[in-house]
Structure formats: structure tokens, C-alpha cells
Amino acid sequence: MEVDYIIVGFGIAGMSMAFQLEKEGKSVFIVDGNETKASIVAAGLYNPVILKRFTLAWDAEKQMQYAENFYDELSQYLGVQTTKSLSVFRKFNNPQEQNKWFSRTDNPQLKKYLAPTLTNSLSLGITSEFKFGEVKLTGKVLISDIFNAYKKLLEKSNRFLNEEFDFDQLDVSNSAVNYNGVKSKNIIFCEGYKMLQNPYFNELPLVGNKGSYLIVESQELDLQVAVKSYYFIIPLGANKYKFGATYGHRFKENHDVLAKKELVERLNDLINVPYTILDFIVGVRPTVVDRRPLLGQHKQFKQMYVMNGMGTRGVLLAPTASFHQKELLLHNNDLPAEMDIKRFG
Numbered sequence: 001m002e003v004d005y006i007i008v009g010f011g012i013a014g015m016s017m018a019f020q021l022e023k024e025g026k027s028v029f030i031v032d033g034n035e036t037k038a039s040i041v042a043a044g045l046y047n048p049v050i051l052k053r054f055t056l057a058w059d060a061e062k063q064m065q066y067a068e069n070f071y072d073e074l075s076q077y078l079g080v081q082t083t084k085s086l087s088v089f090r091k092f093n094n095p096q097e098q099n100k101w102f103s104r105t106d107n108p109q110l111k112k113y114l115a116p117t118l119t120n121s122l123s124l125g126i127t128s129e130f131k132f133g134e135v136k137l138t139g140k141v142l143i144s145d146i147f148n149a150y151k152k153l154l155e156k157s158n159r160f161l162n163e164e165f166d167f168d169q170l171d172v173s174n175s176a177v178n179y180n181g182v183k184s185k186n187i188i189f190c191e192g193y194k195m196l197q198n199p200y201f202n203e204l205p206l207v208g209n210k211g212s213y214l215i216v217e218s219q220e221l222d223l224q225v226a227v228k229s230y231y232f233i234i235p236l237g238a239n240k241y242k243f244g245a246t247y248g249h250r251f252k253e254n255h256d257v258l259a260k261k262e263l264v265e266r267l268n269d270l271i272n273v274p275y276t277i278l279d280f281i282v283g284v285r286p287t288v289v290d291r292r293p294l295l296g297q298h299k300q301f302k303q304m305y306v307m308n309g310m311g312t313r314g315v316l317l318a319p320t321a322s323f324h325q326k327e328l329l330l331h332n333n334d335l336p337a338e339m340d341i342k343r344f345g
């Protein structure tokens with residue numbers, strides 16, 4: 001088989017890359033293993049505001065605008081719903097947080113996102129002496145539905161290979177890439193944190209940051225919105241909720257046991273109704289020291305590209321990042337310097 005691009009990894013990075021290329025009439029072949037994707041563990045929330053400091057995340061305004069159109073087009077292409085609006089509220093722990101919020105609602109960049117009036121109550125199961133502030137224009141990307149639909153479409157034309165990529169089978173010459181009988185001009189690695197095992201790109205400064213959620217069920221909570229206190233509680237429907245996510249660097253060894261213990265303690269602080277724990281799920285965020293993506297071309301093997309470093313905000317970042325990578329691949333346009341792997345030499 002001959003295709004334009006082989007893509008290794010089909011998380012939010014590989015999926016966005018595939019769609020950008022297919023939109024331009026290019027053919028793709030995906031190799032994706034059975035490792036848990038960070039993208040599937042993730043809640044898929046999009047929210048431009050950092051809820052610790054009440055500031056806008058890096059480039060959030062532009063990424064929000066681009067992502068909206070991207071997910072609409074993807075919805076038409078796949079014939080499935082790709083996003084769902086979901087209100088996000090910040091629970092205030094003291095008057096200082098409230099005051100900071102009020103001062104930010106006057107900020108020209110933030111005022112469209114931060115509601116100026118506070119909310120008293122969201123559910124009988126969560127109370128707050130200092131009320132809640134609503135972040136507007138937030139929602140959720142329906143990642144599992146997107147992957148299932150896209151994978152089915154690719155499988156129909158035998159362009160999805162569900163296996164671990166075997167570097168011994170990769171044959172790279174000056175003008176072509178061959179992998180297990182598939183020939184293409186270029187190969188793009190979108191492996192999430194497993195890039196650290198990729199012999200061609202493992203020198204890039206990627207750090208795997210474990211994150212975990214509790215999945216709980218509560219008949220009494222009756223919460224229809226996402227609430228951020230120390231962690232997020234996010235409704236999944238049918239009285240089920242995700243609660244988290246932890247940050248791995250805080251626990252070091254014994255992550256899973258310590259993270260789960262902390263989640264239970266924090267959940268008990270937040271809600272005052274009974275619940276049952278159904279599951280505890282863990283994923284690894286591909287983060288970079290400077291918190292910017294890793295895009296670009298291999299220094300020596302010009303047919304090889306990388307798209308990684310989606311960090312903690314993959315659903316907003318991947319559409320924009322894949323756009324820039326596509327511009328490089330198809331039109332040889334420069335990447336934004338802050339995303340280009342050339343910044344690491």
C-alpha cells in the first residue's frame with residue numbers, strides 16, 4: 001500500500017494530525033498500539049481559564065476560536081457529535097479568592113469568560129460559604145466517540161493498524177519511508193509520553209506526568225455542571241462522576257496508592273452525600289519543560305516528524321498545533337518558534 005503519511009499514535013495529537021491531512025486530500029495510515037491513551041483517560045474539558053490564578057491559559061483565545069471550527073468540521077466529517085457544552089464553576093474557599101475573581105471580571109481579555117455575579121448553590125451535595133463563580137463558553141470534547149468513529153472509517157479502507165510500532169521494521173531512505181509493506185513519503189510520530197522510547201526523538205525534553213481520576217456514582221449528588229475546588233468533579237451522566245485529576249510529580253513513588261488516597265480525602269471534603277467508588281483510572285500527560293508543544297522535523301532524517309507535548313490541555317491545543325504542523329508538511333511554512341523542536345537545538 002502507498003499513502004502520503006504514516007502516523008504513529010492515535011490519541012488527540014495523531015487524530016488531529018490525520019484530520020488536518022485528510023481535509024487537504026492527503027491519505028494517511030495509522031499505527032496505534034493498545035497502551036492506554038491519555039486522551040481517553042482525560043475528561044476532555046475545554047476551559048481557557050487557569051482556575052488557580054484566574055488568568056487565561058497560553059494562547060487560549062486563539063486556540064478556542066480555532067478549535068470550535070475544527071471540531072465542527074470533524075463532526076460533519078465523521079457524522080458524530082464531537083463537543084458538548086458543559087458549564088464549569090470555581091468553588092471559592094475564602095473572600096480573597098472572591099475578590100480576585102471580581103477584579104479579573106474587569107480584565108478585557110477575561111471578562112467574556114468570567115461571570116460577574118456569583119452563584120449560591122449548584123447541588124444540595126456541594127455547598128460553599130463563599131459561593132461559586134462561573135466560567136463561560138466551556139465544554140467537553142467527546143473524545144471516545146470521535147476515536148471510535150474515526151477508527152471505524154480508517155479500518156474500512158485498511159488504514160488503521162492496531163499494533164505496537166516496531167522500529168526494526170522501519171526502513172527510511174532519502175525519499176521514502178517503508179513500514180511493514182506500507183510506503184509513504186513521511187512518517188509523523190504522535191506517541192504521547194511513549195515518545196521517550198522512540199530512538200529518533202527521545203532526546204527531546206518530554207516528561208510523563210501521571211494523572212488519575214476516581215469514577216464515582218451518587219444518586220443524591222444531582223450535579224449537572226463541572227465544579228473545580230481542589231480537583232474537578234465532572235458529571236458523566238446516569239449519576240456517575242469523574243473526580244480529579246491528580247498531578248504525578250506530587251506523589252513520586254507509589255503514585256497510584258497515594259493519589260487514590262488523596263482523591264478520596266478531597267472528595268469527602270467536597271461533597272456531603274453518599275457515593276460509591278466504581279473505578280480509579282490513570283493516564284500519563286506528555287508535558288514539556290517550557291509547557292509548549294513539540295512540533296517539527298528530525299534534524300537528520302527529513303522524512304520524520306514529531307507532534308507531541310500536548311501537556312494538560314490537549315483538546316484545545318491539538319487542533320492549532322496540528323494546523324501548524326500541516327502547514328509545515330504541505331507548504332513548508334515555518335512553525336511558530338515557541339512550538340518548534342528547533343528551540344532545543
Ligand SMILES: Cc1cc2nc3c(=O)[nH]c(=O)nc-3n(C[C@H](O)[C@H](O)[C@H](O)COP(=O)(O)OP(=O)(O)OC[C@H]3O[C@@H](n4cnc5c(N)ncnc54)[C@H](O)[C@@H]3O)c2cc1C
Pocket residue numbers: 008009010011012013014031032033034035036037038039040041042043044045046163164165166190191192193194195209210211212213244245246282283284285286308309310311312313314315316
Ligand atoms: C488524568 C488526565 C486528565 C486530563 N484532562 C484533560 C482535560 O480535561 N482536557 C484537556 O484538554 N486535556 C486533558 N488532559 C491532557 C490530555 O489528555 C493530553 O494532552 C493528550 O491526551 C495527549 O494526547 P496525545 O495524543 O499526545 O497522547 P495519547 O493520548 O497518550 O496518545 C498516544 C497514542 O500513541 C500510541 N502509541 C505510543 N507509542 C506507540 C508505539 N510505539 N506504537 C503504537 N502506538 C503507540 C498510544 O497507544 C496512544 O494511543 C488530561 C490528561 C490526563 C492524564
